Structure formats: C-alpha cells, structure tokens
Amino acid sequence: MSKNLTPRSQDYSKWYNELVIRADLAENSAVRGCMVIKPYGFAIWEKMQAELDRMFKETGHQNAYFPLFIPKSLFEAEEKNAEGFAKECAVVTHYRLENDPDNEGKLRVDPTARLEEELVVRPTSEAIIWNTYKGWIQSYRDLPILVNQWANVVRWEMRTRLFLRTTEFLWQEGHTAHATRDEAMAEAELMNNVYAQFAEGFMAIPVIRGIKTESERFAGAEETFCIEALMQDGKALQAGTSHFLGQNFAKAFDVKFTNKEGKLDYVWATSWGVSTRLMGALIMTHGDDKGLVLPPNLAPNQVVIVPIYRSEEQLNQIDLVAEKLMTLLRAAGHSVKYDNRDTYRPGAKFAQYELQGVPLRIAIGPKDLENGTVEVARRDELSKQIIAIDSVVETVSMLLDEIQKNLYERALNFRDDHITEVDDFDTFKSVLEEKTGFISAHWDGTAETEEKIKELTKATIRCIPIDEEAKPGSCVYTGNPSERRVLFAKAY
RNA sequence: CGGGAUGUGGCGCAGUCCGGUUAGCGCACACGGCUGGGGGCCGUGGGGUCGCAGGUUCAAAUCCUGUCAUCCCGACCA
Numbered sequence: 199m200s201k202n203l204t205p206r207s208q209d210y211s212k213w214y215n216e217l218v219i220r221a222d223l224a225e226n227s228a229v230r231g232c233m234v235i236k237p238y239g240f241a242i243w244e245k246m247q248a249e250l251d252r253m254f255k256e257t258g259h260q261n262a263y264f265p266l267f268i269p270k271s272l273f274e275a276e277e278k279n280a281e282g283f284a285k286e287c288a289v290v291t292h293y294r295l296e297n298d299p300d301n302e303g304k305l306r307v308d309p310t311a312r313l314e315e316e317l318v319v320r321p322t323s324e325a326i327i328w329n330t331y332k333g334w335i336q337s338y339r340d341l342p343i344l345v346n347q348w349a350n351v352v353r354w355e356m357r358t359r360l361f362l363r364t365t366e367f368l369w370q371e372g373h374t375a376h377a378t379r380d381e382a383m384a385e386a387e388l389m390n391n392v393y394a395q396f397a398e399g400f401m402a403i404p405v406i407r408g409i410k411t412e413s414e415r416f417a418g419a420e421e422t423f424c425i426e427a428l429m430q431d432g433k434a435l436q437a438g439t440s441h442f443l444g445q446n447f448a449k450a451f452d453v454k455f456t457n458k459e460g461k462l463d464y465v466w467a468t469s470w471g472v473s474t475r476l477m478g479a480l481i482m483t484h485g486d487d488k489g490l491v492l493p494p495n496l497a498p499n500q501v502v503i504v505p506i507y508r509s510e511e512q513l514n515q516i517d518l519v520a521e522k523l524m525t526l527l528r529a530a531g532h533s534v535k536y537d538n539r540d541t542y543r544p545g546a547k548f549a550q551y552e553l554q555g556v557p558l559r560i561a562i563g564p565k566d567l568e569n570g571t572v573e574v575a576r577r578d579e580l581s582k583q584i585i586a587i588d589s590v591v592e593t594v595s596m597l598l599d600e601i602q603k604n605l606y607e608r609a610l611n612f613r614d615d616h617i618t619e620v621d622d623f624d625t626f627k628s629v630l631e632e633k634t635g636f637i638s639a640h641w642d643g644t645a646e647t648e649e650k651i652k653e654l655t656k657a658t659i660r661c662i663p664i665d666e667e668a669k670p671g672s673c674v675y676t677g678n679p680s681e682r683r684v685l686f687a688k689a690y
Numbered sequence: 691c692g693g694g695a696u697g698u699g700g701c702g703c704a705g706u707c708c709g710g711u712u713a714g715c716g717c718a719c720a721c722g723g724c725u726g727g728g729g730g731c732c733g734u735g736g737g738g739u740c741g742c743a744g745g746u747u748c749a750a751a752u753c754c755u756g757u758c759a760u761c762c763c764g765a766c767c768a
Contacts, residue, residue, distance in 0.1 A: 285767095353768080355767055356766050357764090439768070472768080473768055506726085544728070544729095547728095549729045
C-alpha cells in the first residue's frame, strides 16, 4: 500500500471521523455518544447481518428476541458480570412524566411514578436470557439451545467514538446452553472461528484468533476467545469475542437439567457477539484518503455505471447500452447501479462513488459507443482500463474477485509487517512508539506484569494466539520463565 | 470524573489577544449564461439573535462570571 494512501496516526482520529461523515455512513446524534446510521451505512450493516445470519443458521442456530429492560435483581444475580458492567449502565427509575407546575410548557419526571424495582437497560443480555432459559430446560433432551438475538445494547462509557464505542450500538449476541463442558467449549471455539471466517472471507479483514488473559476476559466468563485486527494506524481492535461461560450463569439463575444418567446438573453456557464496531474496522482497515474502500462482498453496489454525454440524444443512446449491461451484470449475480442523474457532472459522480467505496465504476461515453468499449475503474488500486463491451460481464466478475482478494492480501501484508518479535523491554517500548502494531513477546503469565506493562507503555495483551506454536522463553519485562509469546498492542 | 481545546449561515473556518461602520471568506444552495471523458467557469442572489444566561461599558462575537455542548488526552471499555 502506498504511503500517501495511508492516513497516519496523528491525524487518524480526525481522518476517521471525517471519513465516516463524508462517506455518509453515520453521524453523531443529539443523544450523548449515540450515532445515527445513515441509509448507505445501514445498507452495509444489512449485508453484514445477512451473511452472519446465514453462517449462524448453517451452524444450527436460530434467532429469537428478549427484552430491552432487565430488572435490577436479575441483573445482579451473576456477581462478576454485574460488577463488570455496573459502572456503565443506564437505569430506568420512573415511568411517567407530567406538566411542570413551575415551568410552563415543560415536562418533569412525576415523582410519584417511581418504579418499585429499577430496570437496567441491557448492556448485554445474559441475565434476562438465562432467567428465561430456566423455564425452557428440564432435561438433556431440551439441550442444546442455540439461540442468537439481533439487538441494540447500551453501555454508558466515559468516552465514546463513532462506530468503535458508541453509547448505544447494534450487535448480535448468541447465547447457547449445553449438557456438557466439552460441547460448550467447542461451541465457543466454533463461533470464534465463524467470526474469523466472516472477518477474513467476507470483510477482507485479517484477524488473529486468540484467547484473552484473565484480566481482559469478559466478566463472568471462564474463557474468552477473540479475533483481533490491526488498523492502519497501528492500533489493535477487538473485532469479535466468544465466551465459554462455564456453569456460572446456570448457577446464578438456577438452571439445572436431568442428564442421561438421571442426575441433576447445571447447564453449560456460551455467549458470543459482534457489533457495528466491525464497520469501524472496515473503514479503518481499507479506507484511504479518498474515502471508503469496500470489499465487493459487502458493497451495497458492486458496480456503478456513469454515463458521459453532452446531448440528450447521446444520453438516450448510452441509456440503452447501460440498461443492457445492467441486465447482464445482474444476471451474473452482481449488484449494479446506473447513475444517470443530469444534475451532477461525471467528475462529481466519480468522486462520490470513490467516497462510498464502490468497487468498480464503469464509464460509458460517445467515444465508447463508437468503439464498442467501456472504461472500467477499480476502487482499490484507483486504476482504469478500456475494455470491449462484449467482455464486460466476464471482466467485472474477474475484477470483483480480484478486488476482494487484493484487499485481504494488502491488509494481511500490512498486518504481518506489523507483528514484531521483541525480547527486551527497551525495544518493546521503541517498537511500540515508532513502528507500532502488534508486539510478539514473552510474558510470565502474571496479572501483575501485565498491569505493569500497561501502566508503563499503554500496551495491553491483546490475546494469546491460538494458531501459533508455544515456545518457552523468558518474560520481556521480568525475565521470569514464560511458556509462550503473546501479542501486545495499543488498542482502541 | 481530571487535563487541554473549541463553540460564528447547512458544512469548514477567519475575526476574539488590543471592544468601535452594515460580522467576513471558502464550500454547499438558487437563478442566468458559457461549458462538458475526473469534483467546471463567470455573473447575480438567498441564508447568521456570533452555544446559552448574566455582568462591565456610551458601545460586546471580542472583556468578566456562570452554564451547556462537542472534540482530543487520561481513567473505563465491544
């Protein structure tokens, strides 16, 4: 990737925010830390939803829906989970407004309408779901339960960031119940793999599969699997997580079942989720200074056709050719948009579709009509070629495939160039500051060392990679024995 | 919640230090003409209680006090 296409760290936040807004994906709403996802942005989210949904169904899952409000008593049942989220919960305390007698035309909260028990707006749904599952499960014959929910959740974070950490966000959360530990553990791993496959195959975002250290683990989980991605500014982003919850929630909500041997046992659980944060990952992985760059798999429009003309007569002729092309391209399974608005000039349209990241642009003008050609431009490389009109379908199919692959390869090369093996702490610090990215280093396995390194460098252990062979060594900070290298990085 | 910064037409900004004509500029918008293979040009025009509330002053976008919001850096986190 050429350097001038890579927004660098210092301007990155600004670039990111501007790109998001300029690309017409989302904007800040009037509500603190919340975002309005605009139609084009939502179209991308819908593509992601559709593919994830397909993958979930393929692995035997079903969708369901649970309430937004969680009674406080249910929420606090699983102690660690409750504690972990306590500081970021929106809480409903009243259910009625009334006219304010001291302030004409204004409303106030009716003090007599206080709820007997407060309702927590879900930051995640384990509590309400496990309280429900309790009534669904008696026997091993009722298991497994493999349910997913598409929902919004609210986490009142101190600091928000468009897409990456909004107060309200959209996500899916899977919640499964199993008869055995092994089966639940296998489910958690399976779903982490589904996420990895989705990120890499569909979004062209290379990820590292790993497990979280105890201090980075989901509150209430016994093991957290994750996929970690690297953004162009050298910071890591947790792109998805899948948790093995053990029997913690079953015990907290008293979910027991009779097993094959006729004995009572607690149910084993998993939960897993990805969110609109993935759209942030998309922007920050593939975007350049001209705007978004969308992998063909999730582009709402894979191809846009722009007519170039002077007279109305010319436009009419191009219309005919364009209509024919659209029919052919659609028949080949590609999504195509024909932009024959006469209110904008071609150059403006080109710029607009580059901003939106449309993978391929076809321009047709009078010269093309004469020569039987079209101009095809690809967004990822910003290159153009003239091709014969008869070969359009074939070329488009080929190019879309190539762009999907190229985006992944490009991001993978960048990511791999930014994984540095480091064995001493001075190098650790300098690599972190100057080169950025992941640092593969030995760690003595203690939370104290992890904390100390975080304090000194702001880097955290992103994960213990699953796909890398464990080789012993000595801790980069304490020099104590280490079983294996782990990945450190500054993270969003 | 601590540190820093910023609030001026739809968007991006100048003006604020050092108070003083009718508050400017770019983009966008509307109309007209010329244009037309990468965000066109020229002309004309519409649009602003300068975040909000007090105060100082003959006079406040500008100074003072308070307040709200946003952004960045921390702590927290998908």
